[in-house]
Structures are given as structure tokens and as C-alpha cells.
Amino acid sequence: MDLLRIQGGVPIRGETRVYGAKNAALPILAATVMAAGTSVIEDVPNLEDVRVMMQILEQLGARVRWYSTTSVEVDASSIHSTNVPADLMQRMRSSIFLMGPLLARFGDVTLSKPGGCVIGQRPIDYHLHGMRQLGAKIEERHGYIRCSARRLVGTSITLDFPSVGATENLMMAAALADGVTVIENAAREPEVEDLAQFLMASGAAIDGAGSDTVVIHGCSHLHDTTYQIIPDRIVTGTLLLAAAATRGEVTVLGARLNHLGAIVQKLRDTGVRVDVDRDIITVKCDETPQAVDFRTAPFPGFPTDLQAPFMALLTTSSGTSVIHESVFEARFKHVDELKRMGADIAVDMRTAVVRGVPTLSGARVTASDLRGGAALLVAALMADGTTEVDGVKHIDRGYQSIEEHLAMLGARSERVSL
Numbered sequence: 001m002d003l004l005r006i007q008g009g010v011p012i013r014g015e016t017r018v019y020g021a022k023n024a025a026l027p028i029l030a031a032t033v034m035a036a037g038t039s040v041i042e043d044v045p046n047l048e049d050v051r052v053m054m055q056i057l058e059q060l061g062a063r064v065r066w067y068s069t070t071s072v073e074v075d076a077s078s079i080h081s082t083n084v085p086a087d088l089m090q091r092m093r094s095s096i097f098l099m100g101p102l103l104a105r106f107g108d109v110t111l112s113k114p115g116g117c118v119i120g121q122r123p124i125d126y127h128l129h130g131m132r133q134l135g136a137k138i139e140e141r142h143g144y145i146r147c148s149a150r151r152l153v154g155t156s157i158t159l160d161f162p163s164v165g166a167t168e169n170l171m172m173a174a175a176l177a178d179g180v181t182v183i184e185n186a187a188r189e190p191e192v193e194d195l196a197q198f199l200m201a202s203g204a205a206i207d208g209a210g211s212d213t214v215v216i217h218g219c220s221h222l223h224d225t226t227y228q229i230i231p232d233r234i235v236t237g238t239l240l241l242a243a244a245a246t247r248g249e250v251t252v253l254g255a256r257l258n259h260l261g262a263i264v265q266k267l268r269d270t271g272v273r274v275d276v277d278r279d280i281i282t283v284k285c286d287e288t289p290q291a292v293d294f295r296t297a298p299f300p301g302f303p304t305d306l307q308a309p310f311m312a313l314l315t316t317s318s319g320t321s322v323i324h325e326s327v328f329e330a331r332f333k334h335v336d337e338l339k340r341m342g343a344d345i346a347v348d349m350r351t352a353v354v355r356g357v358p359t360l361s362g363a364r365v366t367a368s369d370l371r372g373g374a375a376l377l378v379a380a381l382m383a384d385g386t387t388e389v390d391g392v393k394h395i396d397r398g399y400q401s402i403e404e405h406l407a408m409l410g411a412r413s414e415r416v417s418l
Contacts, residue, residue, distance in 0.1 A: 002392045004403055007412035008362055008383035011248030014409040016239065018254050019045045020070070021232035022398055024194040027168045028229060029053045030097035031195065032074040033062065034105050034176060035202055035222040042071045042228040045400045048393070052092045059085050060102075079106075086112040086144075092397075096124055096165060100173035103136060103147050110146045126166035130157050134173055134181065154179030154218050162187040162212065162298045168195050174216040175204040183214045189299040190259045194230045201225045233259040235399060237306045238374050240264075240283045242406070244272045245313045245382040249284040250409060257281065262302040266294055266310065270317060291319030291356060296327050308334050308375035315343040316382060317356040325350045334372030337365040341379055341387070359384055367391035370398045377402065381411055388416075 020043035030053065032039040044050060046069075054064045054072065061080035067073040082102045089095040089112045102109035113124070128138050128145070134157075136149040154177045159166055167187040172195070174181035186192070188210055196209030202225045205217035236255045243250035244267060257264065257276050264274050264281070270289035275282045291314060296304040304327040314321045315338060325331050332352055335345050340363045344355040362385030367373030373395035380387035389395070392415070395402060403413040 001418045003416050003418065004377070004380075004389040004392055004395070005414050005416050006377070006380040006387050006389070008360075008380055008385060008387060010381070010410060010412055011246045012243055012250055012381065012406065012409040012411050013248045015251040015253065016405065016409060018231045018236045018239070018252055019043065019400060020229040021045075021191060021194070021234075022047055022049060023232075023234070024191040024229040025050055026053055026094040027097045027172070027191070027195045028198045028227065029057065029072065029074065030101050031172050031198060031202075033057065033060070033076045033079060033098065033101045034172065035224060036077050036105075037224040038073060038075040038077075039202070039224060040067055040071055040073050040226040042226065044070060044072045044229065045232065047400055048397045049092050049094060052088055053094065056084060056088050056095055056098065059088070082106050082109045084109065084111045089113075096127060097169060097172070099127060099131070099147060100169040100171075103131065103149060104152060104173045104176035107150060108146070108148045110144060112144050124165075126159055126161065126163045127169050130159075130166060130170040131173060133157050134170070134177055152177035152218075154181040154216070156182045156184070158184040159186065161185070164189050164192060167192050167214065171196060171206065171209070171214060171216055172199070174218060175199050175206070175222065176220070177216075177218040179218055181216045181218065183216070184212070186212055186214045187298060188212060190230055190233065190256070198225070198227045201227050230259070231255060234303065234305045236260060236281070237263045237303070238309050238378070238399070240267060240274070240281065241306070241309045241313050242378050242381055243283040244270070244285040244289060245316070245378050247285050248410075249282065251280060251282040254279055255281045261300060263306055263310070266292055266302065270313070289313060289317045291317045291321040291354070293322040295324040298327070304328055304331060305371050307331060308371045309378045311345070311352065311354060312338065312375040312378035312382075314354045315345070315357060315379065316359060317354075319356055321354040321356070323352045323354065325352070331371070333368045334375045337367075337372070337376055338379055340365055341383055343379070361385055362387040364388045365390070367394045370394050374399065377406075381406070
């Protein structure tokens with residue numbers, strides 16, 4: 001087991017380039033099984049979740065390898081199984097993305113219910129309901145789900161909630177279905193649009209990705225392609241928040257402002273300076289940030305994945321902030337750990353009230369989920385003294401060698417093996 005040891009109170013400064021988005025890489029890697037050939041995905045982050053997805057693809061029979069330090073090659077021509085390994089599914093929720101691609105190409109897929117971070121109820125009902133509408137037969141027994149269909153047929157699907165995962169899974173399944181599929185109330189996240197761009201680069205016909213109505217014209221097959229995924233907006237946001245929290249100055253290269261509008265606006269509302277020049281974003285903070293209120297929402301609203309790190313920044317702001325978590329009901333698990341460091345936070349159901357304090361103090365804390373772990377890192381960087389963060393396995397699922405990344409910006413951070 002590892003922990004991260006951080007000596008806080010040091011402003012982070014410097015320039016860094018953001019790597020590819022985990023939440024784009026995972027569905028795109030899953031989608032490679034739809035092409036009976038070789039796909040090369042570029043700018044893939046070397047993360048635990050990515051490695052698990054690669055292991056799943058290998059066990060299905062695909063030939064998978066790192067094509068370079070940042071590119072993954074998948075040859076799906078040799079896939080011989082449509083049974084997704086249960087042990088690997090329990091390690092990563094995003095394994096559910098294989099449902100649509102395997103069903104579309106082979107007409108059959110068996111999965112167990114996926115694992116991952118416990119941040120609230122994230123049922124896969126939207127996925128299953130949509131697959132049924134496309135003509136799939138669904139059997140659920142003893143924790144396993146089997147989907148089968150002689151042929152998927154295009155239809156009109158309206159999601160009760162703009163679920164990112166369901167939108168992506170249905171879009172992949174519909175890409176090889178007969179006829180036209182229309183997904184209403186679709187998720188608008190940049191990762192959805194990126195998946196659509198990959199599918200189109202492979203020969204699919206899709207209109208409207210990135211809007212609330214996506215139209216997929218089914219085709220007979222997908223072909224080989226090489227595709228570069230988008231930069232990770234959540235990693236970018238975390239670095240910008242860490243700079244502000246430590247009263248530092250950080251420039252992030254390769255960012256996309258149109259993916260970060262809500263977080264940039266809220267940072268500016270706190271009084272933090274944010275400068276943007278094309279794909280370069282610089283945050284500079286010299287004074288105590290002011291309290292702000294915000295509510296998480298599907299894109300283009302404030303991203304739930306940055307709620308916890310932003311809360312960490314607000315723990316030493318001037319005034320009282322109110323945060324409402326509208327996406328996941330159990331996404332305040334980091335609060336007790338922040339309070340161990342001296343934060344003044346009260347939670348009532350899905351609302352957190354954060355009263356700014358002069359400073360946080362180093363402590364031994366534990367990450368229980370990915371984004372809560374990011375909040376503890378931000379808090380540790382700004383706290384007086386030394387903080388040791390347990391539960392690093394959660395952080396590693398979304399941040400690549402985070403202690404090295406922070407150290408390059410001047411943070412006193414190290415990984416310690418126990």
C-alpha cells in the first residue's frame with residue numbers, strides 16, 4: 001500500500017501540459033472492439049482504469065499494447081469472447097462501456113454489475129432500457145446481465161436523465177444498428193462528443209453529438225483509424241484549483257476553455273485571476289479568495305467531478321460558501337477528512353455550507369473515492385505542516401503520477417510505500 005506525503009504551505013508555480021482525458025479514453029478503448037481491425041488511440045493517460053480496460057480487452061481476445069508512451073494499439077480482429085471478466089468489472093465501473101460495442105458487433109454480451117467509486121446510486125437502468133428499445137433481449141440473473149440480439153434496429157430513445165454513460169453506450173450500439181437512432185435528452189459532455197468523433201473517424205455517421213439530440217445512422221461495419229483524444233478537463237481544473245489554493249501561479253498548456261467555462265467563471269468569482277490565450281490557461285492568486293456558491297449540474301454546468309477539489313479551495317476563503325451537489329447523493333465523503341484538517345463544513349443532505357477558516361493543518365487522512373482524494377491533495381498543498389493521504393489507489397484511477405506532477409510545480413510531495 002502507498003500513501004502520499006505532502007509538506008504544505010508552498011505556493012505551486014510553473015508550467016505544465018495536461019494529458020488525455022480518462023473519461024474519453026475509456027469509452028473510446030471500448031469502442032475499438034467494433035472495428036474488426038487495428039485502432040491506435042493517442043494521448044492515452046497511463047492510469048489504473050486504463051490498464052484495467054486494456055486487461056479486459058486482452059481477455060476478450062484482442063491484441064493490445066502500448067504503441068508508444070502515450071498511444072495504445074488495439075487489434076480487435078481476434079476477439080473470441082463476449083463474456084466480460086467479472087473480477088475486472090468489479091474494479092472499474094467504466095467496464096460497462098463494453099456492453100454496447102460487443103452487443104453491436106457480436107449480438108451477445110455477458111457482464112456482471114460494475115464496481116468503481118461508491119459516490120451514490122449509479123444504476124445502469126438507462127443503459128438496459130435503451131438496449132431493449134434497440135431490440136436487445138436482457139436477462140438478469142445472479143448478479144450477471146446478458147444482452148443478446150440477432151440484429152439491433154434503430155429507434156427513438158428519450159433518456160430520463162442526460163446520463164453520460166448511457167448516451168455513450170447507446171451511441172456505440174446504434175452505430176452498427178439497422179436504420180436511424182435518435183437519442184433525446186442526451187448528455188452534452190465533451191467526452192460524449194469525443195467518442196462520436198472517434199466513431200465517425202472509424203466510419204460511423206453521427207449528427208448532433210455535444211447537443212441534447214444525437215442522431216446515429218447505422219452502418220454495416222467500422223474500419224481502422226488513428227485518433228487523438230481530448231485533454232482532461234478534470235485534471236486541468238484540479239491543477240488550476242491547486243494553484244489558487246496555494247496562492248501560486250500555474251500555466252496549463254493544451255487546455256480547452258470551451259470545456260472549462262463553469263470552473264473558470266467560478267474561479268474568477270472568487271477573485272482569482274484567470275488568463276486565457278487559446279489553449280493556454282494561467283491561474284494566479286495573490287490574495288485570499290472570496291466565498292462563492294455553486295450547484296453541480298450536467299455539462300455545461302459546474303462539473304460534479306470538480307466539486308470536491310473546489311470545496312477544498314473554499315475552506316480557507318473569506319466568508320461562507322454554499323455548495324449543492326445535484327448529480328450524486330453521496331459525494332460529500334471527503335468532508336469528514338477535510339474537517340480533520342481544520343475545515344469548518346456542515347452538510348445537510350446534498351448541501352454543504354463551508355465557512356472559511358484562516359488555515360488548514362496537516363493530518364493523516366484517507367481518500368475513499370477518486371475526486372474526494374483530489375480534494376485532499378488540494379487541501380494538503382495549502383495546509384500548514386505535513387499531510388499523509390491514504391487510499392492512493394483511488395487517486396491513481398484518475399491522476400497520472402500525481403506526486404511527480406505536483407513536484408514539477410514546486411510542491412513538496414512524495415509517494416511512500418508501506
